[in-house]
Amino acid sequence: MALDSKIPQGPLADKWTNYKNEINLVNPANKRLIDVIVVGTGLAGGSAAATLAELGYNVKAFCFQDSPRRAHSIAAQGGINAAKNYQGDGDSTYRLFYDTVKGGDYRSRESNVYRLAEVSTNIIDQCVAQGVPFARDYGGLLDNRSFGGVLVSRTFYAKGQTGQQLLLGAYSAMNRQIGRGKIKMYNRHEMLDIVKVDGKARGIITRNLVTGEIERHSAHAVVLGTGGYGNVFYLSTNAMGSNVTAAWKAHKRGAYFANPCYTQIHPTCIPVSGDHQSKLTLMSESLRNDGRIWVPKKKEDAIAIREGKKKPTQLSEDERDYYLERRYPAFGNLVPRDVASRAAKERCDAGFGVNKTGEAVYLDFAAAIQRYGKEQAYVTHQDANDAALVKKLGQEVVRTKYGNLFQMYEKIVDQDPYNTPMMIYPAVHYTMGGLWVDYNLQTSVEGLYAIGEANFSDHGANRLGASALMQGLADGYFVLPYTIGDYLSHDIRTGPISTDSPEFEEAEQNVRSQVDALINNNGTKAVDYFHKKLGKIMWNKCGMSRNATDLQSAIDEIAALRDEFYKEVRVPGEQDEFNEELAKALRVADFLELGELFAKDALTRNESAGGHFREESVEEDGPQKGEAKRDDENFTFVSAWEYVGKPKDAILHKEELEFDNIELKQRSYK
Amino acid sequence: MKLTLKVWRQKNATAKGQLVTYPIDGIDGDMSFLEMMDVLNNKLINEGESPVTFDHDCREGICGSCSMFINGEAHGPDRLVTTCQLHMRKFKDGDTITIEPFRAAGFPVIKDLMVDRSAFDRIQHAGGFISVNTSGNTQDANSIPIEKENADDAFAAATCIGCGACVASCKNSSAMLFVGAKVSQFALLPQGEVEATTRVLNMVKQMDEEGFGNCTNTGACEVECPKGISLENIARMNREYLAASLEG
Numbered sequence: 054m055a056l057d058s059k060i061p062q063g064p065l066a067d068k069w070t071n072y073k074n075e076i077n078l079v080n081p082a083n084k085r086l087i088d089v090i091v092v093g094t095g096l097a098g099g100s101a102a103a104t105l106a107e108l109g110y111n112v113k114a115f116c117f118q119d120s121p122r123r124a125h126s127i128a129a130q131g132g133i134n135a136a137k138n139y140q141g142d143g144d145s146t147y148r149l150f151y152d153t154v155k156g157g158d159y160r161s162r163e164s165n166v167y168r169l170a171e172v173s174t175n176i177i178d179q180c181v182a183q184g185v186p187f188a189r190d191y192g193g194l195l196d197n198r199s200f201g202g203v204l205v206s207r208t209f210y211a212k213g214q215t216g217q218q219l220l221l222g223a224y225s226a227m228n229r230q231i232g233r234g235k236i237k238m239y240n241r242h243e244m245l246d247i248v249k250v251d252g253k254a255r256g257i258i259t260r261n262l263v264t265g266e267i268e269r270h271s272a273h274a275v276v277l278g279t280g281g282y283g284n285v286f287y288l289s290t291n292a293m294g295s296n297v298t299a300a301w302k303a304h305k306r307g308a309y310f311a312n313p314c315y316t317q318i319h320p321t322c323i324p325v326s327g328d329h330q331s332k333l334t335l336m337s338e339s340l341r342n343d344g345r346i347w348v349p350k351k352k353e354d355a356i357a358i359r360e361g362k363k364k365p366t367q368l369s370e371d372e373r374d375y376y377l378e379r380r381y382p383a384f385g386n387l388v389p390r391d392v393a394s395r396a397a398k399e400r401c402d403a404g405f406g407v408n409k410t411g412e413a414v415y416l417d418f419a420a421a422i423q424r425y426g427k428e429q430a431y432v433t434h435q436d437a438n439d440a441a442l443v444k445k446l447g448q449e450v451v452r453t454k455y456g457n458l459f460q461m462y463e464k465i466v467d468q469d470p471y472n473t474p475m476m477i478y479p480a481v482h483y484t485m486g487g488l489w490v491d492y493n494l495q496t497s498v499e500g501l502y503a504i505g506e507a508n509f510s511d512h513g514a515n516r517l518g519a520s521a522l523m524q525g526l527a528d529g530y531f532v533l534p535y536t537i538g539d540y541l542s543h544d545i546r547t548g549p550i551s552t553d554s555p556e557f558e559e560a561e562q563n564v565r566s567q568v569d570a571l572i573n574n575n576g577t578k579a580v581d582y583f584h585k586k587l588g589k590i591m592w593n594k595c596g597m598s599r600n601a602t603d604l605q606s607a608i609d610e611i612a613a614l615r616d617e618f619y620k621e622v623r624v625p626g627e628q629d630e631f632n633e634e635l636a637k638a639l640r641v642a643d644f645l646e647l648g649e650l651f652a653k654d655a656l657t658r659n660e661s662a663g664g665h666f667r668e669e670s671v672e673e674d675g676p677q678k679g680e681a682k683r684d685d686e687n688f689t690f691v692s693a694w695e696y697v698g699k700p701k702d703a704i705l706h707k708e709e710l711e712f713d714n715i716e717l718k719q720r721s722y723k
Numbered sequence: 724m725k726l727t728l729k730v731w732r733q734k735n736a737t738a739k740g741q742l743v744t745y746p747i748d749g750i751d752g753d754m755s756f757l758e759m760m761d762v763l764n765n766k767l768i769n770e771g772e773s774p775v776t777f778d779h780d781c782r783e784g785i786c787g788s789c790s791m792f793i794n795g796e797a798h799g800p801d802r803l804v805t806t807c808q809l810h811m812r813k814f815k816d817g818d819t820i821t822i823e824p825f826r827a828a829g830f831p832v833i834k835d836l837m838v839d840r841s842a843f844d845r846i847q848h849a850g851g852f853i854s855v856n857t858s859g860n861t862q863d864a865n866s867i868p869i870e871k872e873n874a875d876d877a878f879a880a881a882t883c884i885g886c887g888a889c890v891a892s893c894k895n896s897s898a899m900l901f902v903g904a905k906v907s908q909f910a911l912l913p914q915g916e917v918e919a920t921t922r923v924l925n926m927v928k929q930m931d932e933e934g935f936g937n938c939t940n941t942g943a944c945e946v947e948c949p950k951g952i953s954l955e956n957i958a959r960m961n962r963e964y965l966a967a968s969l970e971g
Contacts, residue, residue, distance in 0.1 A: 104857040123786040181864040182855045186878035193868025225852035232848040292780040326753040
């Protein structure tokens, strides 16, 4: 099947408006005759479910958590971007669009990104109307801060809990519709297959996680808002339950998987402390507004610190290497995430790491505490030369801005970041790749849509900070409700979809046989054994720096590990009870397939773009020496993979990317 | 660290449960409490026993899934943390740790340490929202300035993670801190005023129907709340409720 991105004609700035004017609508009476399934209740799924129900469709929403409010969007910390230009610092729809395309290293689709920038302002209005308590200044107006890769302040926030507040907003909108009976909510349900009838997505098969019951659910269209697949690395900032299963099952039913190798490795996470580690914790990018990143200039100092013989606070300014400020004077500590992560790895690999494992750098707030403290002393007419007072006042300001993050750090690391710099290291955080979708957010399966992190469309090869929340809510509140209406307008006379068909029967049996095989496997090794092993392969060979030899061996190792999994995995307990090991086994089985496709995609893309860094593709000389080198001549396309059996045999379809409004340039933050 | 764990095991909602003792070794102070439970579970799986079921997801203190009653306290001995953020350095070698589910009539046990907290969702369905449709035509976000103090207080109330520690800690199994926080968030914002009367009446009615008890001002909920939700929210809800009752 050829890829048709269905980008509307006309000038970039008019595409979305023209599109909305021309699509088919469904009248309110007919909407009542149409069912829509939404899987996942994070920002994308939750906002979509609520909006579709408000419009009048009958929505069935599913989440594996015990409540929609617990989807992992809840953990997003720093903020949400919108081109409001409240700060009067020159922001505009075009600038947000431009920053996002550039930040994504020119590997995203112009039309989708422009639409995202366009609706960004509506999101903030909508959320405020819902009662989302964003941070405000003393005049009562909304406050903003800066994030990486941009030169304006366009990020709206609610302390370090922005994701939580936005998700509770979407959840409250859902609650209103659940109360009206327009959304039927299925908590603790996992989607395990897509059902296609006459080539169209018409339902799903789920497993009730409490009773183990395998259920059939039908609808006129299916929407996946099921998030990313960072947990293929085992250790990531994702929640323990975050998984690729829904997207992967869709892939196996014909949805192309796009750019799986585009992974975001976030520069500021709490370093790994030992083998027992089950997950990693992010320290919001917003901290880079005020924190300065450094390692010791001299290797002896780094060694002394690692051995506990020296403290970071004992090193003078001259003995510190603020390597981001040194290498990237224009953006300094606020370079994009991929750049900051690689720079940290470079310093640690060179022997300047500052914790026991040598895999940590400092994020230091001493300068910010001084700066804020002095300002407060002036404002309150106190002595700005009193060092103790200034420190105290400065710490108070930092506490109001980042208090919960500092507290989280202290609880985990057992050190006080107000008095000693934080230690951070990059960790897997977000996946830009995902199901391929056209302008309508429809996958290559008719009637099957993917929104939020589950699709690939807006962030190219690298996502800018505070843009995931923006995309999730844009897709769910403002884009999908229009585009899906155009599709559903053809279904007003279809009538209810029966679950009593050979297609549902086949899909249900498919799920049952997989569950039975795992439960009766009688192997000797727990699921975690395989997941950890997969994670090690991914991190070592498909992580921050990749090369052809390693990627080829990753493909082989993952295939071998998958064989071992099916021979050796032990799933205790029964099918018909709450059985977390079974749920984990079903998820890891899919990660073991995705990992192989991931490595194949990374091998195929022999260029460095955003989060995908190929050691073979580096600038050899000039001012950009050592920086990632894109290959626009050969790789200005989206890789969309078609499933044909083994992941390594997947067929590559290319969507050529056309840039009519932005000139492709070396991405310089110097 | 060597520890003795006494863990509540209960096969399902209708089965009778009991505390089962498990010795455990090799626990590191840097492990989180749930990572210690992972060690126990992997040991149980390798020995052919069924692992302990508990709710958990984000493991960074924000999703509100984890819900263990540890040595008689919701989320254990540390303050302002959830179970997933509680670290083993808070315990000593040789300690005995008793681990039970959050107990309340409104939170029936599903299995082992996992309880059903859907009552909280149903209270929110009854009124935990502002009735505004998604249109793209809502007024500009800065058209109504909100006093910073009110915005900050609304935010502080809104940080509730819905874990249920307040209910589990209360001798009456009252959910008033949870409901008070939601009512307060909207009561403090101009956008919430329009539906203030019906919201508080409906939410309190649903809360009562779910079998949660009354508040007798003991204050245990505030002490055990991992997010430090203030008792003031209960007082504010009571004022809202009284005003709404008089109006109604």
